[in-house]
Amino acid sequence: MRIESKRLVCLGLLILMFGPAHILPAQSKSADNNEKQAPAPMKLKVGDAAPDFTLLAFDGKELKKVSLQDYRGKKNVALAFFVFAFTGG
Amino acid sequence: MKAFQQNLSKLEGTDTQVLGVSMDSPFSNFAFAQQNGVSFPILGDWGGPVTRRYGLIQKFDIQGVSMESARRATFLIDKTGKIINEQVDDTAVDPSKTVGACERQKLKG
Numbered sequence: 764m765r766i767e768s769k770r771l772v773c774l775g776l777l778i779l780m781f782g783p784a785h786i787l788p789a790q791s792k793s794a795d796n797n798e799k800q801a802p803a804p805m806k807l808k809v810g811d812a813a814p815d816f817t818l819l820a821f822d823g824k825e826l827k828k829v830s831l832q833d834y835r836g837k838k839n840v841a842l843a844f845f846v847f848a849f850t851g852g
Numbered sequence: 853m854k855a856f857q858q859n860l861s862k863l864e865g866t867d868t869q870v871l872g873v874s875m876d877s878p879f880s881n882f883a884f885a886q887q888n889g890v891s892f893p894i895l896g897d898w899g900g901p902v903t904r905r906y907g908l909i910q911k912f913d914i915q916g917v918s919m920e921s922a923r924r925a926t927f928l929i930d931k932t933g934k935i936i937n938e939q940v941d942d943t944a945v946d947p948s949k950t951v952g953a954c955e956r957q958k959l960k961g
Contacts, residue, residue: 806907813929816902818895821878839868840929844922848876848884
């Protein structure tokens with residue numbers, strides 16, 4: 764009897780230890796779903812310095828380097844990131 | 853991108869250069885630009901280093917295959933290199949807010 768009750772206590776402890784672990788992933792999963800609905804916060808905010816970069820653009824003849832810093836003191840830049848070429852938006 | 857093209861003269865009228873960025877090769881972007889009558893440069897951020905620096909990488913799954921792409925976003929950057937307006941996700945598709953911000957900037961500057 765004693766051994767059995769010890770076993771029961773152990774089982775109870777195991778459930779206490781691992782039970783919540785099984786519940787928690789389910790909760791975090793639903794939190795992930797909520798995150799997808801609410802837009803994630805932006806890393807860069809209005810007032811921040813825009814990180815400099817140099818990328819290549821093809822003009823039909825040759826590849827040309829285009830850098831954000833080329834426009835400093837000359838023009839504003841509307842930098843439009845889009846998902847992929849040949850997609851809507 | 854077509855919507856930006858339609859507003860290009862308004863944007864250029866406020867001393868603003870439009871630059872598109874996508875995680876495609878510059879050649880894909882050129883073909884895309886030609887097909888859609890886009891005349892501003894679309895830069896190829898292959899592998900996404902710049903998209904990542906701007907905090908715009910999003911991960912998603914299609915049929916269990918995980919992928920990374922850019923979030924749709926438009927930053928308006930002034931002549932000093934400072935971000936003065938940003939539009940993200942759905943509001944970035946319609947350039948009217950960016951155009952409005954450009955026009956306000958022109959009045960100021």
